[in-house]
Amino acid sequence: MLVHTALDRVEQVARHWAAAGCPVALHVDLNVSRAAYERLVSALADQPMIRFCERHRCEWGRWGIVAASQSACELLLERFDNLHHVYLVSGSCLPLRPVPQLIDYLARRPRTDFIESATTADVPWAKGGLQQERFTLRFPFSWKRQRGAFDRYVRLQRRLGFKRKIPDGLVPHIGSQWWCLTRQTLSSILCDPNRDVYDHYFRKVWIPDESYFQTLARRFSTHIESRSLTLSKFDHQGKPHVFYDDHLQLLRRSNCFVARKVWPHANRLYGAFLNNTGAMNLAEPNPARIDRVFARAMEQRTRGRPGLYMQSRMPHPGAVQAPTSNPYSVFQGFSDLFSNFEDWLARTTENQVHGRLFAPDKAEFSGRTCVYSGGLSDSAAKRDYAPETFLTSLIWNTRGARQCFQYGPADRQRIAAFIARDPNAQISVITGAWAIPLFHSSCDFARLRKRAAELQKIETRQLSMLRSKETKAQTRIWSLAEFMETPMEALQEIVDEIGQTNSRTLNEAPQMADLAGFGQFLQNLKNQGMHPHLTGDFPLEEPLVVLPKRVSRPYLVR
Amino acid sequence: MSLWTSYRMRVRRRLRLLRCLRKSRELTLTQDNTAAIRPDDILLVSIFRNEGARLPYFLEYYRELGVDHFLFVDNDSDDATAELLADAPDISVWHSRHSYKKANFGTDWLNYLLGKYGHGHWTLTVDPDEFFIYPFCDTRPLRALTDWLCASSVKSFGAMLLDMYPRGRLDAERYKPGQNPMEIAEWFDSGNYTLKRNPDLGNLWIQGGPRSRMFFADNPEKAPALNKIPLVKWNRRYTYVSSSHMLLPRGLNLVYDQSGGEKASGILLHAKFLDNFADKAAEELTRKQHYYGSVEYRAYLDKLEDGAGPWNEWSEKYINWRQIEILGLMSKGNWT
Numbered sequence: 001m002l003v004h005t006a007l008d009r010v011e012q013v014a015r016h017w018a019a020a021g022c023p024v025a026l027h028v029d030l031n032v033s034r035a036a037y038e039r040l041v042s043a044l045a046d047q048p049m050i051r052f053c054e055r056h057r058c059e060w061g062r063w064g065i066v067a068a069s070q071s072a073c074e075l076l077l078e079r080f081d082n083l084h085h086v087y088l089v090s091g092s093c094l095p096l097r098p099v100p101q102l103i104d105y106l107a108r109r110p111r112t113d114f115i116e117s118a119t120t121a122d123v124p125w126a127k128g129g130l131q132q133e134r135f136t137l138r139f140p141f142s143w144k145r146q147r148g149a150f151d152r153y154v155r156l157q158r159r160l161g162f163k164r165k166i167p168d169g170l171v172p173h174i175g176s177q178w179w180c181l182t183r184q185t186l187s188s189i190l191c192d193p194n195r196d197v198y199d200h201y202f203r204k205v206w207i208p209d210e211s212y213f214q215t216l217a218r219r220f221s222t223h224i225e226s227r228s229l230t231l232s233k234f235d236h237q238g239k240p241h242v243f244y245d246d247h248l249q250l251l252r253r254s255n256c257f258v259a260r261k262v263w264p265h266a267n268r269l270y271g272a273f274l275n276n277t278g279a280m281n282l283a284e285p286n287p288a289r290i291d292r293v294f295a296r297a298m299e300q301r302t303r304g305r306p307g308l309y310m311q312s313r314m315p316h317p318g319a320v321q322a323p324t325s326n327p328y329s330v331f332q333g334f335s336d337l338f339s340n341f342e343d344w345l346a347r348t349t350e351n352q353v354h355g356r357l358f359a360p361d362k363a364e365f366s367g368r369t370c371v372y373s374g375g376l377s378d379s380a381a382k383r384d385y386a387p388e389t390f391l392t393s394l395i396w397n398t399r400g401a402r403q404c405f406q407y408g409p410a411d412r413q414r415i416a417a418f419i420a421r422d423p424n425a426q427i428s429v430i431t432g433a434w435a436i437p438l439f440h441s442s443c444d445f446a447r448l449r450k451r452a453a454e455l456q457k458i459e460t461r462q463l464s465m466l467r468s469k470e471t472k473a474q475t476r477i478w479s480l481a482e483f484m485e486t487p488m489e490a491l492q493e494i495v496d497e498i499g500q501t502n503s504r505t506l507n508e509a510p511q512m513a514d515l516a517g518f519g520q521f522l523q524n525l526k527n528q529g530m531h532p533h534l535t536g537d538f539p540l541e542e543p544l545v546v547l548p549k550r551v552s553r554p555y556l557v558r
Numbered sequence: 559m560s561l562w563t564s565y566r567m568r569v570r571r572r573l574r575l576l577r578c579l580r581k582s583r584e585l586t587l588t589q590d591n592t593a594a595i596r597p598d599d600i601l602l603v604s605i606f607r608n609e610g611a612r613l614p615y616f617l618e619y620y621r622e623l624g625v626d627h628f629l630f631v632d633n634d635s636d637d638a639t640a641e642l643l644a645d646a647p648d649i650s651v652w653h654s655r656h657s658y659k660k661a662n663f664g665t666d667w668l669n670y671l672l673g674k675y676g677h678g679h680w681t682l683t684v685d686p687d688e689f690f691i692y693p694f695c696d697t698r699p700l701r702a703l704t705d706w707l708c709a710s711s712v713k714s715f716g717a718m719l720l721d722m723y724p725r726g727r728l729d730a731e732r733y734k735p736g737q738n739p740m741e742i743a744e745w746f747d748s749g750n751y752t753l754k755r756n757p758d759l760g761n762l763w764i765q766g767g768p769r770s771r772m773f774f775a776d777n778p779e780k781a782p783a784l785n786k787i788p789l790v791k792w793n794r795r796y797t798y799v800s801s802s803h804m805l806l807p808r809g810l811n812l813v814y815d816q817s818g819g820e821k822a823s824g825i826l827l828h829a830k831f832l833d834n835f836a837d838k839a840a841e842e843l844t845r846k847q848h849y850y851g852s853v854e855y856r857a858y859l860d861k862l863e864d865g866a867g868p869w870n871e872w873s874e875k876y877i878n879w880r881q882i883e884i885l886g887l888m889s890k891g892n893w894t
Contacts, residue, residue, distance in 0.1 A: 235892050236892065237710065239709060239710060241894065242705075242706060242709070244694070244697065244698050244702055245697060245698070246694060246697035246698065263702055263705065265699070265701065265702065293894055294894060296894075297890065297891075297892045297893070297894035298892055300819070300820050300889065300890060300891065300892065301815075301819050301820060301821070301891050301892030302818075302819045302892075303818055303819060304815065304818050304819045304820040304889075305820065305886060306818075308820075308886045309753055310718075310751075310753070310820075310823075310886050310887060310888070310889065311716050311717075311718040311753070311762060311764060311785060311813070311814060311823050311887075311888070312716055312813055312814045312815065312820055312821040312822065312823035312888070312889050312891065313814060313815055313818075313819070313820040313821070313889065314753055314755070314762055314814045314815070314816060315815070315816060315817060315818040316816050316817070319816065319817045319818050320818045371771070371870045371871075371872055372872065373749065373872055374747065374748045374749020374750050374872060375747030375748060375749060375750040375767070375768070375771055375870070375872050375873065376749065376750045376872075377750065377771045377775055379771075379775035379776065379778075381775060381776050381777065381778055382770070382771070382774075382775055382778045385752060385778040385779060386752040386753075386754070389751075389752045389753065393749045393750060393751070396749060396886060397748065397749035
């Protein structure tokens with residue numbers, strides 16, 4: 001048992017092992033003060049089964065930990081004859097199942113060495129790019145204390161093409177440092193005539209505690225089970241996850257023998273597992289649930305929740321696939337062409353349909369409320385202060401229900417580029433439809449002409465953006481004239497894609513605005529020198545389609 | 559970061575440290591239990607004025623969480639606060655008659671106390687109406703969090719202010735001393751926050767919530783800042799720049815991930831909207847001791863005259879930290 005902190009817990013756990021008849025060799029890190037060490041020794045003086053071995057200075061990634069394990073194992077093998085397995089644990093390891101269960105489990109597998117051991121080429125565990133190199137370079141400097149020297153020396157050796165020779169007969173393997181080896185394997189390792197050669201070699205290997213026994217066990221063992229009996233999970237920085245009181249049920253169900261690391265103040269865990277006298281249970285350890293929990297945590301730390309912007313997640317625009325959390329639809333020109341488009345769309349697709357969210361005077365939420373989901377305000381000033389955040393918040397707040405909103409050249413334009421680059425956006429545009437409200441307005445013609453020119457300019461710019469290669473949104477663009485040829489087909493296509501209901505055919509058409517005289521209106525604009533080219537070739541005569549009020553037969557009969 | 563910027567920041571930090579030493583003369587130690595501070599203790603630093611009603615629950619809450627010692631600056635209270643704290647062995651109090659505003663809104667006092675007593679400690683800097691919650695705060699004490707942060711080599715931990723409010727009028731229910739304020743103010747806005755990077759100090763600038771929605775709908779850039787970094791493994795070289803919103807050196811402000819992941823973060827439940835809110839606002843307006851020439855309080859009073867509260871049908875009712883986490887206002891990061 002290798003310990004360096006929380007010595008009161010160490011005492012408690014050591015007594016637990018000893019009480020079940022397991023001899024314990026304690027290695028106390030030389031960094032622990034003499035007083036604390038002696039307190040622990042005298043506290044455990046009544047325990048003949050608990051022995052203290054020669055102390056070494058242990059530092060992460062260096063030889064001391066291996067030396068400590070060797071000393072402790074030598075002590076055990078020397079003093080206790082009837083051992084058949086030796087289990088290496090740390091001071092923050094906690095036995096989860098009653099020790100007799102472990103003894104029984106091992107007794108049924110007398111020749112098996114439980115040690116995770118894999119060749120470096122085949123596992124992605126190693127951090128910092130030092131896979132094979134941890135065996136072929138020298139690492140005399142501490143990674144924690146002498147980081148600069150460590151990195152420089154690694155670079156120097158790489159540049160010089162330096163390569164250490166791996167001792168004959170060794171095939172480097174790495175794996176978890178918490179193993180359980182048979183007496184035979186362990187004594188073969190410790191009594192090998194070549195041990196000095198191996199020790200000398202591993203002293204300058206990086207993180208030898210993850211490779212010394214793992215490599216040598218391959219040489220001597222007759223039967224390796226390449227897994228650790230200790231449940232030990234690491235996060236994305238290679239730091240072990242810690243268990244707390246609230247993990248009690250999770251740990252219980254895991255059926256693992258030993259867990260690492262347990263927070264020293266987790267009183268409930270220590271209380272529950274050190275007094276655990278469960279019935280004999282032959283189940284194999286099954287850490288799958290815990291694996292999932294920790295994998296999810298890692299995912300949240302490294303990938304996060306897409307589309308969420310908050311105090312501890314603020315990705316650079318280029319760092320994420322989509323800037324929003326869920327798909328949404330943007331309609332341009334539809335509410336100009338159809339007078340009841342919003343209602344109709346809401347009814348047909350059962351989505352949340354808003355008005356012009358980016359209208360200059362205010363955000364037109366569905367139902368025209370002043371406040372919307374999440375407490376979003378309809379104030380134009382608030383929205384325009386950070387339009388991107390306004391949209392990402394709306395999509396995040398309403399995740400689970402698809403949002404649709406109207407947009408157009410008369411609205412605030414700053415958001416347009418953001419939407420165009422968002423793969424979650426589905427944009428449908430009827431170009432030139434902005435001319436319809438102008439046609440219906442009663443302003444004098446000179447002002448209409450000016451306004452038409454403005455809107456056409458904005459929409460042209462917007463279209464070139466939507467057609468550029470940076471655009472990731474899914475776009476559909478029709479000119480007004482084009483759309484009017486087969487409006488139901490176009491609508492059907494969109495509804496098929498975003499509708500929440502299973503009904504495959506439209507049985508109701510939206511109400512089209514009155515277009516009598518619209519062709520003439522466009523002609524008047526042209527006559528004034530303002531060519532509304534975005535509407536397409538709109539006939540001078542009356543509109544060519546009359547939408548049926550109710551479509552009783554599917555349109556595909558056509 | 560250019561050498562010049564780095565130099566400029568260092569000078570700025572040193573000036574602040576000097577300034578807080580000068581300002582420390584405005585503080586008189588009136589209740590000294592600092593000898594009881596042990597090397598591993600978690601310290602809480604706070605400034606208050608006339609918070610006799612709030613402090614009983616505040617102390618109870620943070621003692622329960624695992625705060626070992628409280629360092630308070632009493633900015634000239636004229637209520638019974640001093641007697642209330644008198645017998646507690648885990649509280650030290652400094653008194654100051656001087657201007658909160660001229661002490662850089664108390665920041666100089668905080669920096670002084672943190673530098674002198676906080677070196678090497680985990681320190682929590684909160685106002686008396688702020689209640690810190692963090693992932694697993696219902697099952698794990700604060701020390702579990704600080705141990706984990708230490709093991710991850712993290713030195714600062716962000717917690718956004720979340721304004722809490724009651725349903726209906728603010729003055730509908732009277733707050734009783736010792737009562738959990740979240741029993742009354744149990745509602746909040748879940749998703750109307752804006753975030754901007756502060757290019758100068760690297761922190762996030764967060765605004766929004768009910769105060770922005772109600773009082774600053776026409777000039778949102780004036781809305782109060784909600785970003786805070788209250789939990790720091792203090793070092794005497796550190797300094798808060800503006801309340802606990804941001805720090806120097808700037809690395810401490812990077813409590814957010816920029817490549818898509820989420821760092822762990824908490825929330826400060828801000829129980830500002832209670833029945834005495836209008837009185838407090840009126841008082842602060844005459845004392846003129848708050849930010850922006852108290853523009854914030856002026857706005858509050860103007861809007862609150864009719865008594866309408868911030869509650870609306872989209873308000874979210876507070877349940878626990880998990881709810882806040884799911885809503886995306888805080889994150890577990892990879893702590894699990």
